Amino acid sequence: MWEGIYIGVTTAVMPFNLLMMFVGCFAGTFIGMLPGLGPVSAVALMIPVTYGLDPSSGIILMAGVYYGAVFGASTSSILINAPGCASTVVTAFDGYPMAQQGKAGKALALAAYSSFTGGTIGAIFLVLFAPMLAKVSLSFQSSDYFALMVLGLTAVAAFAGKGNILKALMMCILGLMLSTVGTDRSNGVERFTYGSIEFIDGLSFLLLAMATFALAEVVMSVMDKTTNAQQAQSNDASALGSMKLTKAEIKEVAPTILRSSVLGFVVGVLPGAGATIASFLAYGVERNLSSKEDKEKFGKGSLRGLAAPESANNAASTGSFVPMLTLGIPGSGTTAVMLGALIAYGIQPGPRLFIDHPDVFWSVIVSMYLGNIVLLILNLPLIPYIAKLLEIPRSILIPLILFFSLTGVYLVSFNAFDIQVMVIICICAIGLKLLDFPLAPMLLGFILGGMLEDNLRRALLINDESMSFLWERPLTAVIMSLAMLALFGQPLLNLLRAKLRQGKTQDVFDAE
Amino acid sequence: MTLAKDRIGALIFLALSIGYGLSIPLIPDYPGDEYEIFTAKTLPTALAIIGGLLSLALLYGARGEEKSALPELDWAIAFKLIALMVSYGLILESLGFLIATTIFLLCGYWLLGERRKWLLFSCSLPLVLCFWYGLTQLLDIYLAPGVVMQWMGM
Numbered sequence: 001m002w003e004g005i006y007i008g009v010t011t012a013v014m015p016f017n018l019l020m021m022f023v024g025c026f027a028g029t030f031i032g033m034l035p036g037l038g039p040v041s042a043v044a045l046m047i048p049v050t051y052g053l054d055p056s057s058g059i060i061l062m063a064g065v066y067y068g069a070v071f072g073a074s075t076s077s078i079l080i081n082a083p084g085c086a087s088t089v090v091t092a093f094d095g096y097p098m099a100q101q102g103k104a105g106k107a108l109a110l111a112a113y114s115s116f117t118g119g120t121i122g123a124i125f126l127v128l129f130a131p132m133l134a135k136v137s138l139s140f141q142s143s144d145y146f147a148l149m150v151l152g153l154t155a156v157a158a159f160a161g162k163g164n165i166l167k168a169l170m171m172c173i174l175g176l177m178l179s180t181v182g183t184d185r186s187n188g189v190e191r192f193t194y195g196s197i198e199f200i201d202g203l204s205f206l207l208l209a210m211a212t213f214a215l216a217e218v219v220m221s222v223m224d225k226t227t228n229a230q231q232a233q234s235n236d237a238s239a240l241g242s243m244k245l246t247k248a249e250i251k252e253v254a255p256t257i258l259r260s261s262v263l264g265f266v267v268g269v270l271p272g273a274g275a276t277i278a279s280f281l282a283y284g285v286e287r288n289l290s291s292k293e294d295k296e297k298f299g300k301g302s303l304r305g306l307a308a309p310e311s312a313n314n315a316a317s318t319g320s321f322v323p324m325l326t327l328g329i330p331g332s333g334t335t336a337v338m339l340g341a342l343i344a345y346g347i348q349p350g351p352r353l354f355i356d357h358p359d360v361f362w363s364v365i366v367s368m369y370l371g372n373i374v375l376l377i378l379n380l381p382l383i384p385y386i387a388k389l390l391e392i393p394r395s396i397l398i399p400l401i402l403f404f405s406l407t408g409v410y411l412v413s414f415n416a417f418d419i420q421v422m423v424i425i426c427i428c429a430i431g432l433k434l435l436d437f438p439l440a441p442m443l444l445g446f447i448l449g450g451m452l453e454d455n456l457r458r459a460l461l462i463n464d465e466s467m468s469f470l471w472e473r474p475l476t477a478v479i480m481s482l483a484m485l486a487l488f489g490q491p492l493l494n495l496l497r498a499k500l501r502q503g504k505t506q507d508v509f510d511a512e
Numbered sequence: 513m514t515l516a517k518d519r520i521g522a523l524i525f526l527a528l529s530i531g532y533g534l535s536i537p538l539i540p541d542y543p544g545d546e547y548e549i550f551t552a553k554t555l556p557t558a559l560a561i562i563g564g565l566l567s568l569a570l571l572y573g574a575r576g577e578e579k580s581a582l583p584e585l586d587w588a589i590a591f592k593l594i595a596l597m598v599s600y601g602l603i604l605e606s607l608g609f610l611i612a613t614t615i616f617l618l619c620g621y622w623l624l625g626e627r628r629k630w631l632l633f634s635c636s637l638p639l640v641l642c643f644w645y646g647l648t649q650l651l652d653i654y655l656a657p658g659v660v661m662q663w664m665g666m
Contacts, residue, residue, distance in 0.1 A: 166566060166569055166570045166573065167518075167521065167570065169566055170521075170525050170563065170566045170567065170570065173529075173559055173562055173563045173566060174525075174528075174563075176555070176559050177528075177532055177556070177559050177563065180555060180556050180559070184552040186552070187542060187551075187552055189539060189540055189542070189552040190539075190540070191539050191552055191556065192532075192535055192538075192539075192556075194535075194538075215597070219590050219593055219594070222586070222589050222590065222593065222624070223585045223586050223587065223589060223590045224583065224585065224586075393626065393631075394624065395621055395624035395625050395626035396621060396626065396631065396635050398593075398620065398624055399616070399617050399620025399621055399623075399624065400617070400635075400639075402593070402596075402597065402620060403613065403616060403617060403620070406597060406600060406601075407613070407643075410604070411647070411653065414656075416601050416602070416604045416605045417601075419597065419598075419600060419601030419604065420598060420601045420602075422597075423594060423597045423598050423601065426594070426597075427594060430590070432521075434517075435517045435518075435520060435521040435524075436517055436518075436521075437521060452555075453555045456550070456555075457550045460549055460550050461550075465549040465550075
């Protein structure tokens with residue numbers, strides 16, 4: 001492990017990689033602050049930039065952007081009550097009331113310290129657990145991988161659907177359908193190209209990610225009149241107040257930060273759960289643990305109410321790298337985009353990553369920690385200036401983001417047809433968002449589609465064209481059972497509860 | 513405007529699954545494929561069936577769904593931005609990167625309500641020129657000059 005850490009440190013502290021870390025953290029903070037654009041959009045916007053870099057530098061840049069965007073989203077939550085992404089919605093519950101009370105500086109500083117601690121604890125856990133999990137998963141066979149992909153898809157659907165598993169599953173299927181467009185990798189047969197040479201190579205991951213997460217999000221934010229109103233309000237965000245925390249305040253929030261960081265990491269490791277659930281859960285846990293007096297402060301500018309989601313979402317962001325790096329299954333929408341970028345580099349994330357590309361594996365882990373330090377150094381003194389960025393008119397920013405998204409894709413393929421395809425996908429994505437369909441499962445389905453098909457094909461070949469491996473091989477059976485549990489656990493639990501309630505009511509009637 | 517979101521979503525996805533399923537016979541077969549358990553058609557067939565079943569399940573679940581109002585949205589600006597992006601794709605290769613991108617940015621700022629001339633021009637041509645210089649001169653990326661530039665002998 002120490003040798004790996006040494007490789008990681010030497011790669012991450014190379015001057016160019018350090019520069020990438022700074023650039024990533026700064027760009028991420030800036031993009032994340034824009035209402036409507038979260039970490040997924042920020043990372044998607046960076047993909048074209050990383051194509052010109054070597055894999056380690058590229059992934060370090062994207063990790064920095066991820067962290068920066070999560071922090072940036074908190075800034076807009078606190079200052080203008082406009083969360084940049086779902087994971088910072090909870091931050092606004094207590095952060096914005098603090099800003100209204102003239103304590104915006106304190107809220108931002110507390111958010112920065114909480115994020116730093118959450119990220120640091122997450123990075124330490126990542127160093128401890130990722131290599132262990134990677135070693136265990138070396139014994140995995142094609143059938144286990146197939147089961148893992150099914151688990152990834154079902155878990156993401158179960159969590160990302162916000163209660164509507166069906167819609168999330170449908171989006172996974174849509175992603176899988178899109179992944180079948182183009183030439184079949186195994187036997188070279190063209191599928192769903194309808195004779196067009198433009199589709200022979202299939203749809204580009206970059207194009208799909210940019211169209212759904214950058215273009216669609218931007219157009220939606222322009223369409224949304226409430227976001228526009230919040231932006232108009234943002235010009236009042238200049239008065240920040242003091243950024244210092246007293247000893248008593250630090251003593252008050254320290255246990256909260258530690259608890260929430262551990263909780264955040266554990267939730268982040270679960271495929272599909274991600275930072276949003278972690279932040280909501282940490283806020284809920286903290287509220288339940290506090291005294292009656294403190295409980296009333298929640299929602300009115302409680303320090304603990306702000307520290308809990310902030311540390312949890314950063315720890316969860318780090319935790320979501322564990323399944324991506326060790327199993328090749330993304331833990332969140334953002335890591336799904338990063339997984340796609342790694343595959344585009346020709347690097348297959350999964351158990352062999354730390355053997356075949358130790359520099360990438362370890363430099364990501366080390367850069368996680370260094371990224372936290374950079375974020376603290378960069379953002380704490382720069383908060384007053386970063387807040388000023390919120391004053392840049394949207395009329396200038398939006399066309400620039402559209403331009404970078406479109407050009408980002410064009411500069412990879414040099415084919416203007418891709419711009420038209422992007423616009424069509426963007427229109428479809430807007431329609432899907434309006435109908436409350438989550439888009440992250442679609443991207444995950446698209447990324448995992450090819451691998452899922454290859455592994456299923458190989459597993460069938462190895463097992464004499466029999467599906468019996470699903471129940472005969474213990475590891476596959478366990479993973480498939482987990483997938484089924486993720487899919488049917490909640491509905492079954494609800495059904496059981498309803499039956500129990502019905503039974504109780506019947507007993508009461510019988511007694512009467 | 514009110515609509516039953518789940519029902520519409522389910523119907524669209526059902527149509528998509530049927531269309532996808534109907535396209536599967538267009539995938540060519542290799543000789544001997546009939547003896548294989550897994551061919552290029554296997555996964556698409558499974559996906560079409562699962563997609564159809566999920567749509568029907570959503571449709572069944574949405575029987576009692578109440579119509580909900582769409583959030584207040586500015587549709588006009590969305591259509592204008594989409595038209596702008598389509599136009600950019602159409603003019604990019606004929607007018608060239610420099611002219612097409614400058615027009616795209618100018619129109620974008622204008623559409624979103626920016627009327628200050630100094631801001632309109634300072635955030636378009638100089639920015640595009642810097643970007644173009646960085647790409648072509650520093651990173652050595654070839655950008656087609658476009659028909660207009662070629663006519664002008666550039």
